[in-house]
Each structure stands twice: as structure tokens, then as C-alpha cells.
Amino acid sequence: MKLSKAKGLVVAVAVSLALAGCSSGSGNNGGTMLDKLGANEKTLTLLGWPGYAEDGSTDKTVDWVTPFEKETGCQVTFKPYGTSDEALSLFKTGQYDAIAASGDATLRLVAGGYVQPLNTALIPSYANVYSFLKNRAWNTVDKKSYGVPHGYGANLLMYNTDVVKPAPTSWSVVFDGASAYKGKVTAYDSPIYIADAALYLMKHKPELGITNPYSLDKDQLAEAVDLLKAQRANVGEYWSDYLKSIQSFETGNTVVGTTWQVIKNSMSTKSHTEAILPTEGATGWSDSWMISSSTKHVNCAYKWLDYIDSPKANAAATEYFGEAPVTQDACQYASDKAFCDTYHAGDEAYAAQIWYWTTPISTCLDGRKDVKCTDYAAWTKAWQDIKG
């Protein structure tokens, strides 16, 4: 699975002695699509969210990488990342063959030419993937598919049922009504959270003309920023990892805010919390596996993409992480029979209420041609200003 230490060190030293050109020059097949698969290359280096490629090293019973290695002969090295942005900067080093990226990173990867278009005919299990996950803005550019889905979920609203009364049905409890829970509100710590505010404005202030929360012109962004700055006064803390969010809900430091289904599932029974999909709908994620444009292990990468969408592996991966699988067939392999119901897998009406993370770019995603939209760099600066 991994190189021995000594060998690793030798390789490390050898690599460090090599010059820039040697490592990135060859093996680049640019923007072209693969027509047919060849022999497997023996190794594969993956980048993904923690828990996306488990090989039993974290927990002996959690392992869907080893069967893949046995089946294909591709030895997998996996590097987990903490945020979409970290993923991007890691992937740019060219050390990775494939990446599991959320929609707030995928378009940046495509635009930068770091990933290649996929020939989905070479990925048999792709045929069974829910159709509402295919050909979407975050995985398809110019009708070319760049990623196969891994799993998806919504950013839900969680609240402490003892404190937050009456039970909220709207995001207004963390925006306009947040002052009632001053110092105990939480929000996701990322520029992409601006879309949550934009979604709220889209429903409550139609006069602003927001039709897609990831497509904001300068004035619309300013409105969202104002809303978030007002919210900041009531925020107890922002969260970006599970543990932080779980703990502060457990201790009562936080009583209301955005969450993921998996966090809700990890809460102890004595903590009285509820997680809902508010009436406005929600932002969410749909993660895609993409292949590097400079990979030297393209066959192994294709095999992995096919494998991760196969029912058994997809069930194992998505259940471990806590998100909906991408095929109906996966449901029968889940260890918890209620798994697919809990995560609303395949529920198209539910999925339709989710605005999946998409990278904001200067070309407006909602089709407007007369204005320029704010891009992710602008959102990042805005996010820093909001936190102050």
C-alpha cells in the first residue's frame, strides 16, 4: 500500500533533486479525452475530503480501497484535505492523479486546465447514477463532462429544541431573527457561505433580482455582505470541522446554525437538537471525482472513478462520510437499512431544493450578459471583511 520508509526517503530525496521540468513536463494529455483504456499503471494518488478513500488504516473495518487495489493492481495513496481551497492548491502541484472536489472547486479546476474531460463510456457504473446529478453546472463545461458524482448533501439548519422556540422553519432565525440568540449562532466558515445569505435574500428580497445565489453582481454581493455583517454580531463561532460544530451544540455554546446531516447523526441523544431543510431551500454540495490533465496513471484513475460509483463502494464511502449515495443500487449495500431515507437519496424533489456549491466566476452563471458578476476572489475578500 505504501512505500517502505527507507524507500520513501530515497524516493523523496531523488524527487527533491529532480528539476522542475522533469516532473511536470511529460505525461500531459491536455484537454483531450481518452478513447480507450489501456493497462493499469500500478499506482494512483488521490486527493479528497477526509473519509473519501479509506484503506483500513484509520479503522480496520472501514476499507473500500483494498478491494480496489486487489481488483486492479493500482496501489492507492490518498491525501485528505480540509477545505476546498486547500484542495485546489494541493492539486495544482500536479502530484495527484484524481481529486474528489466539491462544486466550489470544480470550475476553478476546469478553468485552470488542471483536469481533463471524461469519456463516460469508459465508466460503466456512471450509467446508473441519478440523472439529476449529471450534466450540471459544477461538473460539466461546454457539454463536456469533467467529473463523476461521489455523493451529495444539503447544508441544513440545526437548532436546540430546548432553547430555540418556536421551532424555526426558515433561515430567518440565523439572519433577521438572530439577535434573539446573540452569541449562540453558528455559520460555516468559508466564503461560499455568502451563498447562504444570497439564497435568503433571493427569497425574501426579490427586488434585488437574485436568481442564483452563486451569481451575484457587485450590488447584490454588497447586500449579502451587509446581511452577514449584521449576523456576525450574533455569531458565537464559525465552524469548519465536524468536531467543533458537534461539541458546541452539545455544550450549548451554539444553539442554532448551519449543519450537515452527519453532524446531526453524531449528536448524542440527550442533546435536544433537530435539523431541518428550511422553506427557502438550502445550499449543498455534490462532490465529483475528476482526473488530472497531467496524470501518468490515467487508466488507474478511470478504474477508480468507475469503482467509486459502483454500488458497494459508493454505499460504503457515502455512509461513512454521511451523505447521499449517487445510485439507487447503492442503498441495498448500506449497513443501516434506513440510510437512503435518512439522507433522502434519489428524492428528486428534495434534491431540487438544494443549490449545490458552485464556484462564483465573473461570467454570471444565471445567464445575465449585461453585468459582470463577482468572482471567488471577491467573495474571499468579502468573507475576511465580514469576519473583521
Next chain:
Amino acid sequence: MTKNPSVAGAAIAVTPARRVSSYLYNHAKARLQLLLAAPVLWLALVYIAALLMLLVTAFWTVDEFTGNTKVAWNLDNIVSLFTDSLYSSVTLRTIGIALGVTLVDIALALPIAFFMSKVAGPKLRNILAISVLLPLWASYLVKAYAWRSVLSNKGVLQWLLEPLGLNTPGYSLWGAAITLGYMWLPYVILPIYGGLEKVPGNMLEASSDLGAKTFTTVRRVIFPMILPSIIAGSIFAFSLTLGDYITINIVGGPNQMLGNLIYTNVGTANNLPMAAALALIPIAIMFAYLGSVRRTGALNNL
């Protein structure tokens, strides 16, 4: 000497090593150059060069489409450091926390270091020295999360403070300052303890024989002698706080420090030039600090 025939033997046989040795013995300058070559090359090539490159990057920009760093000389990043109120307020906040953490750490380190070196017997001293060093081996992250537990609304601190009618500071700048002070305390105790060890006991005897009260001895004799060690400790606490971005995330509530801005710019925004420009702030602060304490000899006590 007689036990070691190789020394005597070497004096007779003229081996190549022997020739090098006698050449070096007669040429002090060559000797010095040989000693300096490896470390100076390492530091200059690896570190100083890297630092200079970073400074240069601050004057470049990022290509809007590809997100790659582009060599286009400009002062925009530097100018924004001074004009954007976000940067000045975060800088001030960070300096404030760093100063507070440093002062509190010194105040806590002085009595315990003094107790270790001047009051405790040799055995207790050993145990104390190990006890102070031990927490350094528990992971930084684990300790930060432990403080998260201590500071929470249902944590130990609340439990202790409630009877006194007080509340835990919770996840806030105070929480972050407490945790950071905790993290760096051993780094401050160590040099001060080392400094106190060097103060000879008889000098203190002399002071009290001459009629000085304990406090006077501490102030007039001990303090001036261990000042360099105190400053050395303060460099650790101050600099480590100045660049921290992890603790503030875990126990600092919604606040950000300078480290977060740098990290966000390189990680989230993928804006290396801006990150480099922001890194100039801690660099400038530390250079000013090091420059002002250079004369005290503190730098040899780290």
C-alpha cells in the same frame, strides 16, 4: 593520554588527514571558513533566500483567469496593507493578544522558575523540570481541543467559576489568549530557569549580607542578570502568538488574527502575493523587536 596510543602514533605518521589537520592548525582563517561553510550556506540558501523571494512575491500579482502568480511589479498589495482598515484592525488585535500572552507568561514563569532553581532541592528540581517539559510532548492540537472543553459553557472552568458568581470567557479573544498563554508557557519557563541557574548562590548571599531585603535582591541583583533570559522567553511567546491561526479557530469564537489572514490568502484566496504582503507585517514587527533587544544578549538564550 598514555591510554590512547593513536594520538601519539598520529604525531609520527604523516597521513593525508594529518596534513589537512596541520594546515588548518596553522591557518585560522581556513579553519573558520570550514566551520562556517555548511551552516551559513544552509541558512542563506534555504532560509534567507526563501525569505527574500517571499518579499519579492509581495510586489507581484495574481492572474485573474488562471489563478497563478504573475510577475507584474506593483505596489497594490503593500498599499492596501495601509489603506484597508481590515488589516490594521486585525494587526492591532494580534499585537494586543501577543503582548498580553507574553506578559502573563513571564509573570507566571518567573515564580516557578525561581522556585525550581533557588528553593527546590535537587530531586524536586529534577521532577519539576521534567513536569514543565512534559506537556510539550502532548500534541498542540490535542491541547487546544482540551481547552475547548475546559472553556465551554458546561466545562470545568464554568464549574469552578460559577460559585464565585463568574462565567467562563467561552470561545472568545479571552479564551484564545488563555489557551495561547498555556501553549507557550514552557517555552518561557525554560530560558528563565536556565538564566536563574547561572546566577551564583553566593552572590545572593552577599546581597543579603549587605542588608538587602529579598525583594531588593530580586530587583537589583537577580532581575538584571536574568533579563536576557526573560527577553529570550518573550521572543518565543510573542512570535508564536503572532503567527498562530489554529488556536484562534478552535477557541477564539468568530474572531480572526493575522495568521488567519495570511493563511486564508494563500489557502482560500490562492493569492500568494497578498499573503506575502501580509507576512511582511509579522516580519517587520519581529525585526523591530529583535533589533531593540539585540544589545541585551537575549538572542543567545533562546
Next chain:
Amino acid sequence: MRISRSATIILGFISSLVLAVIYLPLVIVFINSFNKSMNMEWPPPGFTLNWWVRAFGSGGLIAALGTSVVIALCASLVALVLGTLLALALSRYKFFGKESIGLMVILPIALPGIVTGLALNNAFRTVLGLQLSMATVIIAHATFCIVTVYNNVLARLSRTNRNLEDASADLGAGIFTTFRLITLPQIGSALIAGGLLAFALSFDEIIVTTFTAGAGVETLPIWILNNMFRPGKAPVVDVVAVTTVLISVIPLYFAQKLSRDDAK
């Protein structure tokens, strides 16, 4: 100085208080490693040995521990060599630029980790075009570890008797022999103290490591960071912390003993 009884009591009281505060979070970590709740609920709803069993059965953890040890050993070795050379040069000679070199060796630790990490990351990747790897971590760690060895050795050299070295030379020993037989034994315990501190610094470093580690290079702190983000892994991390603290008692004890014996 005759320290008055009341002063002794006050000092002892403050010291115990400080130590209590130092150990409070560690006690919580210890208890949490047996905490039944996977989110480290407080007070613990129950106790279990589950996390200890899992920790020692985790291949990833053992591998990360190995990586950290290799990196810390290599970095300390480089630091020992470079730090000693530098200390010898600066303690024995007067020359132009001496002060600048003294400043240069301190900078990597005096500047915040994020600056060092960012600078090295930029230099390795953008300027030199190197792939980040284990070697880049070792180079980075060695750079900020030099100062701990340097300062320990420098302090020792300033207290050692140069007459011995002169006598050795007068008796016909070459400079290498003199170093091996006279200087090295004199600075031995300083090397151990400096090396141990260097090892500890490298072993727990996370910020510079984040910026300089390549794909698949997972040190213990990075493993911990990654596991903090996974559901139900936090208590395993506590097990790791407790174990490293307990194990570290051994080298610390011997280092203390050595420097004590040395001082006698």
C-alpha cells in the same frame, strides 16, 4: 540568599498553582481517552477502552508515528551538525559579519511559523520547482532546529576551559583528534539537550509542516489534524497524546540526569 519562610510558601503555592493549570487540560485529555462519547462530551457519560484498542490497531497512526520519528531524527541530526559547527565558529573566532550570522540562525524560530512555512513553500515549489515531499519537511524542520543546538553548545563552550584544547594541541594532537577527545566530551550533554529539544520541536510542529509536506507524507500532528475532521475519531487522538507524553518521560529523565551529572 536566605529566602524567608513566607516567601518560600508563597513561591511554592504559586508554583503548584501554575503546575495545576499546566496539567488540568492534560488530565482532561487523559480522561477523554476513556470517554464513551465519541464527541468528548463532558462530563463523560461512561468509560470505555475502545479508543485504546482502536488506536493501537490503526495502521495509519503507526505509519504517521514512524514518519514523524524519521523526520524528527533526520532534522535533529542535520541541526546537530550545523548547530555545532556554527557554535564552534562563533565562540572561537572574531570576524566580520558575526552578528549577522547570529541573527540569521535565530530568524527561522523567531519569525512566526506561518512566515517560515510560506517562505519555504514558495521557494520549494515556485522558485525551485521541487515537488514537496518528506525531504522538504526535513529541510524545513532542520532549519528551525539549528538554533536550539547552537544555543546549547554555545552556552557550554563559553564555560569550558580552552586550556585543555591548547594542551592537547601542544602534545601533538591534530585538530580533529582534539575535537574528538577534548571538545566533544565537553559539549556532549549540551548536544543531547539541544538535540532533544530539536526532536521535540520537530515532532509536534504542524504549521511549517502543513506548508512543506508532500502528498502522502503524514506526520503525527497532520494525522491528528486530519482525524479531528473525521466523525468519531477525536478520542483516538487523545490516546495518542497520552501515549506520547508517557513515553517522553524516558528521554526527558535521562537528559535531566545527564545534565545534572554534568554540572557536578
